[in-house]
Amino acid sequence: MEENARIEWDRRYGEGSHASLTPDPFFLSAYEEFVAPAFPRGGCALDLAGGVGRHSLFLAERGWQVTLIDISSAALELATSEAARRSLHIMTQTSDLTETPLPAATFDLVLDFFYLERQLFPQMEAALKPEGVLVFKTYTRRQLELGGGPTHPMHLLESNELLRAFAGLRVLYYREAAKDKAVAELVAQKTSLP
Numbered sequence: 001m002e003e004n005a006r007i008e009w010d011r012r013y014g015e016g017s018h019a020s021l022t023p024d025p026f027f028l029s030a031y032e033e034f035v036a037p038a039f040p041r042g043g044c045a046l047d048l049a050g051g052v053g054r055h056s057l058f059l060a061e062r063g064w065q066v067t068l069i070d071i072s073s074a075a076l077e078l079a080t081s082e083a084a085r086r087s088l089h090i091m092t093q094t095s096d097l098t099e100t101p102l103p104a105a106t107f108d109l110v111l112d113f114f115y116l117e118r119q120l121f122p123q124m125e126a127a128l129k130p131e132g133v134l135v136f137k138t139y140t141r142r143q144l145e146l147g148g149g150p151t152h153p154m155h156l157l158e159s160n161e162l163l164r165a166f167a168g169l170r171v172l173y174y175r176e177a178a179k180d181k182a183v184a185e186l187v188a189q190k191t192s193l194p
Contacts, residue, residue: 021054021082024113030135030187031058034172035109038133038189043108046127048097049115053079053090060088064109067091069100102127112136116155121165128190134169135187136162142182149181162186 042063047056052075056068060083068090070076076092083090093100097115102123109132110124116138124134141156143149150156162184163174169188176184 021052021057023054023058024137026137026185027055027058027111027113027135030173030185034187034189035133035135036062038131039108044106044129045109045111046102046107048110048112048120048124050111050113051075051079053082053092055111055113056090057082057086057088059109060090061086065091067093067107069093069095069097071096105129108132110134112138114138116157118154118165125166125168125190128169130190130192132190133172133187134166134189136166137183137185140176140178140182140184142176142178144182146178146180146182157184 042059043065045056045059045064045066047053047066047068049070050056050068051070051072053068056066056079059066068076068079070092071094073094076094079090080092097117097120102120104126106129107127108129110127112124112135114137128134139149139156141153141158143156144151159176163171163186166186166188170191171186171188173187174185
């Protein structure tokens with residue numbers, strides 16, 4: 001299955017789909033309100049399934065060391081090319097996240113935008129350093145009422161699912177909305193070691 005997913009995503013990126021380099025508005029507000037104050041000099045960030053690197057590039061411009069992981073080598077080539085064009089450096093890794101364990105206690109910031117793999121939730125939390133921040137946004141089941149977007153339940157969050165999944169983190173911000181897209185947005189922080 002992972003090879004089929006890789007081929008499909010390479011095809012989509014090759015056709016120009018999902019090619020926007022504009023950061024998600026929620027990411028920008030979460031960065032301004034929560035991430036930048038906590039890490040004024042930047043830090044080490046992990047961008048999960050980050051595609052062409054819209055958030056990785058934003059962070060690299062602000063001095064962050066960024067690791068961008070995606071299943072699509074085509075997407076990562078586009079991200080690397082854009083980084084070079086801007087004289088930035090991002091580390092990229094072509095991986096199926098269902099098969100690649102995340103390193104523990106390594107990142108000040110973990111991003112997940114529109115990628116839902118529930119088995120990764122414990123690893124995402126463990127990947128954060130103490131005081132590290134998770135910024136997560138993806139579709140909820142209410143998207144089925146709006147049309148478009150994913151339709152399979154494995155790609156749609158239940159109401160308050162992110163709050164339950166990351167109960168070990170301190171919630172800084174949480175919202176579920178269903179205007180143009182039905183999404184859940186979470187900013188949560190790992191507390192310091194006792």
